[in-house]
Amino acid sequence: MTGVIIAGAAETDQIGRLPDHSTLQLHVEGALNAVADAGLSLRDIDGIATVSAPGPVQVAHALGITPRWIDGTGVGGTSFLLHVRHAAAAIRAGYARTVLITHGESGRSRVGASRYRLEASSPAGQFEMPYGVFGPTTTFTIPVLRYMKDFGLTHEQLAYVAVAQRRWAAKNPRAAYRDPVTVEDVLASRMVAYPFHLLECCLVTDGGGALVVTSAERAGSFPKPAVHVLGTGESSETPMISQMTDFTESQAFRLAGQAAFAEARIGVADVGHLMIYDAFAHVPIYGLEALGFVGKGEAGAFIADGNTEPGGSLPLNTNGGGLSYTHTGMYGMFAIQEGVRQLRGEAAAQAGSPEISVILGNGGMFATAGVLVLGRHPR
Amino acid sequence: MTGKPVPVPTPETQPFWDGCAAGELRIQRCADCGRPYFYPRPVCPACGSRNVEWFTASGRATLYSYVINHRPAPGFEDEAPYAIAVVELAEGPRMMTNITGLPATPEALELDMPLQVRFEPRGDVSLPVFGPAR
Numbered sequence: 001m002t003g004v005i006i007a008g009a010a011e012t013d014q015i016g017r018l019p020d021h022s023t024l025q026l027h028v029e030g031a032l033n034a035v036a037d038a039g040l041s042l043r044d045i046d047g048i049a050t051v052s053a054p055g056p057v058q059v060a061h062a063l064g065i066t067p068r069w070i071d072g073t074g075v076g077g078t079s080f081l082l083h084v085r086h087a088a089a090a091i092r093a094g095y096a097r098t099v100l101i102t103h104g105e106s107g108r109s110r111v112g113a114s115r116y117r118l119e120a121s122s123p124a125g126q127f128e129m130p131y132g133v134f135g136p137t138t139t140f141t142i143p144v145l146r147y148m149k150d151f152g153l154t155h156e157q158l159a160y161v162a163v164a165q166r167r168w169a170a171k172n173p174r175a176a177y178r179d180p181v182t183v184e185d186v187l188a189s190r191m192v193a194y195p196f197h198l199l200e201c202c203l204v205t206d207g208g209g210a211l212v213v214t215s216a217e218r219a220g221s222f223p224k225p226a227v228h229v230l231g232t233g234e235s236s237e238t239p240m241i242s243q244m245t246d247f248t249e250s251q252a253f254r255l256a257g258q259a260a261f262a263e264a265r266i267g268v269a270d271v272g273h274l275m276i277y278d279a280f281a282h283v284p285i286y287g288l289e290a291l292g293f294v295g296k297g298e299a300g301a302f303i304a305d306g307n308t309e310p311g312g313s314l315p316l317n318t319n320g321g322g323l324s325y326t327h328t329g330m331y332g333m334f335a336i337q338e339g340v341r342q343l344r345g346e347a348a349a350q351a352g353s354p355e356i357s358v359i360l361g362n363g364g365m366f367a368t369a370g371v372l373v374l375g376r377h378p379r
Numbered sequence: 380m381t382g383k384p385v386p387v388p389t390p391e392t393q394p395f396w397d398g399c400a401a402g403e404l405r406i407q408r409c410a411d412c413g414r415p416y417f418y419p420r421p422v423c424p425a426c427g428s429r430n431v432e433w434f435t436a437s438g439r440a441t442l443y444s445y446v447i448n449h450r451p452a453p454g455f456e457d458e459a460p461y462a463i464a465v466v467e468l469a470e471g472p473r474m475m476t477n478i479t480g481l482p483a484t485p486e487a488l489e490l491d492m493p494l495q496v497r498f499e500p501r502g503d504v505s506l507p508v509f510g511p512a513r
Contacts, residue, residue, distance in 0.1 A: 121387035127418050128475045129384040130506055131463050134452035138463055146444035149490045194447035194460070194485060242465045242475035243418070247444050 003216025003378050004088040005226040008038025009340040011333075012104070015207030015326045016176055022112030026104025026208030027059045030333075034210035035100065039223040045212070047096030049073070049083035050103065051330065053114040059102050069096035075236065076363025077277060077330040080211070081370030084336065085232035087213045097214060103333035104208030111206075124240050136279060137193045137201055140365040143247035144282040145195060150248050151297030153285065155195060157304045159186035161281035162199045162323050164309040169320025171310065171349035176203050177324045200281035202322035202331070209333045211340075216378060227343050230356070231264025231373035233257060241365040252369035253290030253360060260358070261291075264373035268293050272354030273342045274314060275335040277362040278321040284308075287360045288316075291371075315351035318342060332361035336372065343376045383454035385502030392419040394433050399505040404436045404496050406472060417472035438496035440466035440509055443473055447483050466494055466509050480510035 010033035012018075012026055021029070027050065035042055047069035048060040056072045059065075071086045073079055080103055087099040106113045119125050133139050147153055160183055169175035181199060189198040219226035233256035238244050245251050261267065268291065276287035288299040293314065302308070308316035319325040319338040326334055339357035341347040355377070361370040388396045398405030408415040409423035410430040422429055445464035448455075455461060462478040479497060481487045493512035498505040 119387075120384060121389050123418050125384070126386035126388065126392055130386050130501060131475050131477050132383070132448060132452040132455040132458070132461060133463055133475075134448065134450060134455075137450065138446060138448050138452070141446045142444050142463065142465055144444075145446070145490060191447075191449050191460075193449060193463075196446070240418075240475070242473055247465070 002092045004091050004213060004229045005216045005219050006084070006211055006229065006340055006374070007214050007218065007222045007226060008034045008040065008212030008224070009209070009227070009337055010034040010037045011209040011337055012207050015174060016205050017108055018106070018206040019109040019111060021106065021206060023104050023106045024054045024058065024062060024112055026106060026206065027054065027102045028062055028104070030104055030208035030210040031059070031063055031100055031102045034212050037224060038212040040098065040212060044098050045100045047087060047090060047099035049087060049099060049101045051079045065100070069099065075368040077279070077332045078361030078363040078368055078370040079330060080333040080336060081232070081359060081361040081372050082234050084211065084213060084229060084372055085234055085370065088229050088232060091213065091215055099213045100210060101213065102208070102210040103328070103330060105328035105330055106206045107327070107329035108204050108206050128240055128242060136365060137196065139241045140280055141193050141196050141282075142241050143244060143366070146247035147282065148195070153300040155187060156183050157300035158195065158200060158281050159183045159197070160304040161278070161284055162186050164303055164306070165278065165317050165321045165323050167309045168318045168349050169324035172320050172325065173348060175320040175325045176205060177320070196280060199323070202279045202327035205326045205328050207326050207328045207334070209337050211336065225344050225376070227340050228375045228378050229372065230375045230379050231260040231262070231266070233259030233263070233371040234369065236368040237366060239364070239367055244366050249296070250286050250290050250366050250369065252366065253287055253362070256369040256371040257291040257360065260371035260373045264375070265379060266356060266373060270356050271314070271358050273318065273339065273351055273357040274316045275339050275357070275359045276316060277331055277335055277360060278317055278323050279327065279331065279362065281323065283362060284316060291358070291360060310349065315354070318347060318349050318351050332370070335359050335361060339372070339374050343374055383501060386504055386506070388504070391421050395419045396504050398435065399498055399507055402498055404438045404507055405433050406436050406468070406470070407431050407433055415470040415472055417468070417474050437469050439469040439512065440494045440496065442478070442488060442490050442492045442494055443467045444490065445478070445488060447485070462488055464509070477508045478510065479508045
């Protein structure tokens with residue numbers, strides 16, 4: 001089967017608070033940076049993928065691209081991982097040669113951003129909204145008390161996820177928060193939705209990024225080392241957190257991971273670098289277990305024992321993650337970017353020379369999942 | 380000031396809301412495989428059968444999980460912090476709800492505690508909430 005590579009990858013010039021950038025402008029800036037990173041011009045792009053709004057038609061038009069392949073998959077923050085997967089299939093099928101995947105989101109400044117609105121007649125409008133849910137802090141968070149009771153995860157272990165990731169962020173000049181924090185600091189931060197304190201919740205920022213995906217036959221003809229797409233997976237579980245099958249594990253994470261690892265023909269021991277979408281501190285715990293890095297109920301202690309922080313055996317969320325680096329709302333693009341940087345050896349907090357990086361993306365509230373297995377070399 | 384969100388029934392959910400108005404928790408089950416399910420929809424999620432029926436659930440449940448929300452949604456300003464919970468009905472399905480008649484504290488809200496449905500007026504519908512089992 002034809003190999004597929006990420007030939008270009010870049011974020012917007014700045015991330016954080018960018019009131020002079022609209023959502024569309026963030027897509028455009030990320031796209032231009034990624035295409036330049038690949039040493040290409042916009043004329044070379046014949047496929048486009050992004051979420052709505054603004055969506056692939058608007059982004060392609062803004063850039064003067066006439067696509068012969070379009071993917072508007074919009075299933076939350078993991079969408080960009082699914083775009084990589086779909087682009088790989090399209091390139092293998094000959095539907096496109098060079099695909100541009102863009103993300104931009106004025107999540108904090110809300111410039112040119114669409115307004116999220118749920119109809120009162122939708123399933124969630126009837127069966128969740130009436131109970132005073134107010135965004136992800138009140139829904140994504142609900143499963144964790146069940147996990148804590150069933151598996152003995154402590155408040156201190158949950159807080160330590162933020163501590164470990166801040167240690168990576170401290171090494172990254174682009175991270176929003178870099179000052180060290182302790183478990184006591186996390187537990188003393190403002191209560192948002194018990195048991196989650198402010199420092200266990202992700203940031204809300206502005207930013208963007210983009211990827212250029214093409215055939216591995218062209219590896220070596222770009223300025224940066226090719227990053228090989230070795231395996232991919234996707235799944236969905238539930239549109240409403242209340243209907244998640246088992247509050248102590250993510251079925252979508254597990255299924256997407258199994259598909260990606262099987263396609264890449266790797267096991268957890270082959271993974272040198274890992275990104276797990278961390279909208280909240282419990283998501284890396286669910287992710288480590290769903291991907292099989294630790295047994296059920298073991299991830300909290302695994303992180304608290306230092307295994308995932310600088311110097312640990314399994315570098316996790318090395319940009320600082322959504323908790324400390326940035327989180328525009330659909331963070332998945334930034335998780336992919338960090339995986340690419342680590343494999344190229346150009347990360348701010350470089351974790352050795354990993355041969356394989358795995359990216360686990362979440363969409364919605366444990367609603368959807370995408371997994372990418374990326375490698376320095378083809379397998 | 381915005382009021383609390385009022386659910387708007389659709390044809391396939393109307394029997395649920397009619398049940399709430401009558402003080403009954405009516406949910407569906409599959410007439411072929413027997414599995415009860417929630418939220419209302421015209422096909423069994425376990426076996427795909429369209430041969431489904433409504434029945435009145437016991438209203439008994441246990442507390443499956445929750446958060447205590449300190450940043451109130453519009454309309455909930457006077458109630459924060461308040462619990463947003465998911466309960467497991469005695470018949471099996473789970474649903475989101477609010478907990479009434481108990482303080483919104485971790486000490487008062489013990490997972491697996493027995494609960495019983497109650498109904499509160501919300502706009503032009505009755506909303507199922509759960510309180511301590513009587």
